[in-house]
Amino acid sequence: xxxxxxxxxxxxTVIPAVSAVEVVAVVDPHAPTLESVAASVGLTAExxxxxxxxxxxxxxADAVVVTAPVATHVPLAIAALQAGKHVLVEKPLANTVEEAxxxxxxAEERGLILQVSQNYRNYPAPRAVRDLLREGVLGELAAINIxxxxxxxxxxxxxxxxxxxxxxxxNDMAIHHFDLLRMITGTEAVSVYAKVGDPSFSxxxxxxSAVVTIEMETGLVVSYRGSWLSRGPETAWAGxxxxxxxxxxxxxxxxxxxxxxxxxxxxxxxxxxxxxxPVDAPLDHAPLYDRAAGLEIFANAVTGGPAPESTGxxxxxxxxxxxxxxxxxxxxxxxxxxxxxxxxxxxxxxP
Numbered sequence: 001x002x003x004x005x006x007x008x009x010x011x012x013t014v015i016p017a018v019s020a021v022e023v024v025a026v027v028d029p030h031a032p033t034l035e036s037v038a039a040s041v042g043l044t045a046e047x048x049x050x051x052x053x054x055x056x057x058x059x060x061a062d063a064v065v066v067t068a069p070v071a072t073h074v075p076l077a078i079a080a081l082q083a084g085k086h087v088l089v090e091k092p093l094a095n096t097v098e099e100a101x102x103x104x105x106x107a108e109e110r111g112l113i114l115q116v117s118q119n120y121r122n123y124p125a126p127r128a129v130r131d132l133l134r135e136g137v138l139g140e141l142a143a144i145n146i147x148x149x150x151x152x153x154x155x156x157x158x159x160x161x162x163x164x165x166x167x168x169x170x171n172d173m174a175i176h177h178f179d180l181l182r183m184i185t186g187t188e189a190v191s192v193y194a195k196v197g198d199p200s201f202s203x204x205x206x207x208x209s210a211v212v213t214i215e216m217e218t219g220l221v222v223s224y225r226g227s228w229l230s231r232g233p234e235t236a237w238a239g240x241x242x243x244x245x246x247x248x249x250x251x252x253x254x255x256x257x258x259x260x261x262x263x264x265x266x267x268x269x270x271x272x273x274x275x276x277x278p279v280d281a282p283l284d285h286a287p288l289y290d291r292a293a294g295l296e297i298f299a300n301a302v303t304g305g306p307a308p309e310s311t312g313x314x315x316x317x318x319x320x321x322x323x324x325x326x327x328x329x330x331x332x333x334x335x336x337x338x339x340x341x342x343x344x345x346x347x348x349x350x351p
Contacts, residue, residue, distance in 0.1 A: 004030065005161070006090065007067035008037050010291065015065070016041075017292040020299040025059040027052050052076055056083040063088065063113075063302055065295075070095060070166070077103040077114065086113040088298045092175050093312060095166065097320050097340055104312040113301045114312035115294070120176045120238050121183055121310060122293035124283035125254035125266035129243070130184045132281060137270060138245025141185070144222040146177055148239040149230035157203045162228075169207050170194070170325050174226050177239055178325075179310075179318040181214070181222060189222075189321045189337045191215045194328040202229055212325055236265055248272040255290070263289050316340035 007028070015021055025047040028034040038048040049055040052064070056079070064080035066073055066089040074094050077087045081103065093116045094100035107114035120126065133141070157163055165172050182188060192214050196207035209227035216222065226239070238254035249271045256265025268281040288296055297308045320337050328335040 004028065004033055008033070008040075010065060010067045011037050011041050014291045014295060017288065018295045018299060020303070021295060024061050025049060025055045027055045052079055056080065056085070061085060063298070066090060070171070074099055074103045078106055081106045081110055081112055081114065084110070084112070086115075086298070086302045088113075088115045088117060088295065089312075090117050091119075091179075091315075092116075092171055092322060093315055093319055095171065095326075096323050097316055097338065100312065100316060100319055101340075104316065107312055113298065113308065115298045115301070115308040116310050116312060116315040117291055117294050118176070118179045118310045118315065118318065119291045119294050120180055120255055122289050122291075122297075123238070123254045123263050123266055124285055125252045125263075125268050126180050126184055126238065128268050128281055128283050129241075129250065129252050130186070132250065132268070132270070133184060133243070134186070137247065138243065138250055139247040141218075141220050141243065141245045143242075143244045144181070144185075144220065145242045146181070146222065146224045146226075146239050147235055148173065148177060148224075148226040148237075149232050149235045150228055151230060151234065152228045153201070153203055153208075155203075160203070163203045164205050167206050167326050167329075168204055169196075169210050169226050169228060170212075170329065171322055173228070174210070174212070174224065174325065175318060175322045176237070177224065177226070178214075178321045179315070180238065182317050182321070183309075185216060185218075185220070187216045187218050187220070188317050188339070189214050189324070190217050191334050191336055192321065192324040192328050193334045194325040195332075196329045198229060204228065207329060210325070210329065212328075214321070248275070251278070313340075 015023055023041055026038050026043055027049045029050050034048050063086040066076045070092055073089050077089050080087045162168060194210050194212045196210045198208050202208050208229050212224040214222040236253045236256035241252050243250040252268045254266045266283055269278045270281055271278040301308050320340055324335045324337040
C-alpha cells in the first residue's frame with residue numbers, strides 16, 4: 001500500500017528478493033503511479049486498486065505492506081488488521097506514541113503480527129556490537145557518541161519532496177539511530193535535550209540538523225549529532241559510533257552504500273586499554289540485509305516462525321525517544337521520554 005518513491009522501490013526491488021513473498025495486489029490512490037508500478041511488477045488492472053479497502057475486499061492475502069506517507073501508517077494498519085491481515089509498516093510507525101497505540105493494541109488483541117521496518121537492525125555490525133556489549137567487552141559503559149553527516153541540499157526546492165518531510169532529521173533519519181541505540185544497549189531512554197537551528201541556505205521546511213543529548217535509564221549519557229547539511233566527510237547511513245567503557249573503546253559504522261545487499265562497509269573495531277592497535281571484530285554476514293531481511297523475518301513470523309524483534313509494541317520505545325526529541329526541539333527544554341504502557345497496563349487503561 002503506497003507506491004510513490006520508497007513504496008515503488010519496495011514493490012520493484014525489495015519484495016522480489018524474498019522468495020517466500022508473492023505480491024497479489026498493489027494499492028495507490030494516484031492512478032498513473034499505480035499503473036506504472038503494476039506494469040513493472042507484472043500485475044494486471046484487476047489486482048490494482050485505488051484504495052486498501054477495495055483491495056482487502058477483492059483479494060485473498062495473508063499480509064499487507066504499508067509504505068504510504070507516515071500520517072497514513074496507523075489508519076492503514078488498523079484497516080488491514082481489522083480485516084485479519086498481518087502488517088509490515090515502514091518507519092516511523094507514527095509521529096507519536098499515542099497515535100501508534102491503537103494499532104499496537106489491535107494487533108495484540110487479534111493475535112496478528114505488526115512489524116515496523118527498522119531496517120538498520122538487519123546488518124552485521126550493530127548485531128555484533130549488541131552481542132559484544134552483552135558479553136561485557138567494554139565493562140561498564142561511560143559514554144556513546146553518534147555522528148551522522150550527509151549533504152542533501154542541492155536539488156531544487158520544487159522537485160525534492162524530502163525538503164517538506166515533517167521533521168526530516170529527527171523523525172525521518174534519527175529514528176534509525178535512536179532505534180539502534182536501544183537495540184545495542186538493551187536499555188531505554190528517560191530524557192532528551194534537542195537543539196536545532198539550520199543555516200539560511202537550508203531548503204528544508206523543518207529541522208535538517210540537530211544536536212541531541214540523551215540520558216538512558218542506566219544513567220549513561222549519549223551525544224548525537226546529525227545533519228542533512230554537513231560539508232564534512234559523509235558518514236555511512238547508520239552513522240559513526242564511538243562507545244567508551246572502563247575497558248576500552250568500540251567504534252562501529254554500518255550501511256555504507258546505497259545497495260541494500262551490500263554490507264561490505266560494516267566495521268566493528270575495538271581498542272582495549274593498553275592495546276597497541278585497534279582490532280576488528282569478526283562479523284556474521286547473511287544472504288539478505290536491510291528491508292529484504294526484515295521482510296523475510298516478517299514472512300517467517302506470519303507462517304508460524306518466531307516473532308520479529310521489531311514488533312509494534314517493541315518499537316514504541318524508539319517512537320517515544322523520537323517524539324521526546326521533537327518536543328524538546330520545540331520547547332527548548334529537557335523533555336521526559338514517556339514510557340510506553342505495557343500490554344497489561346494498556347488493557348487496564350481502556351474504559
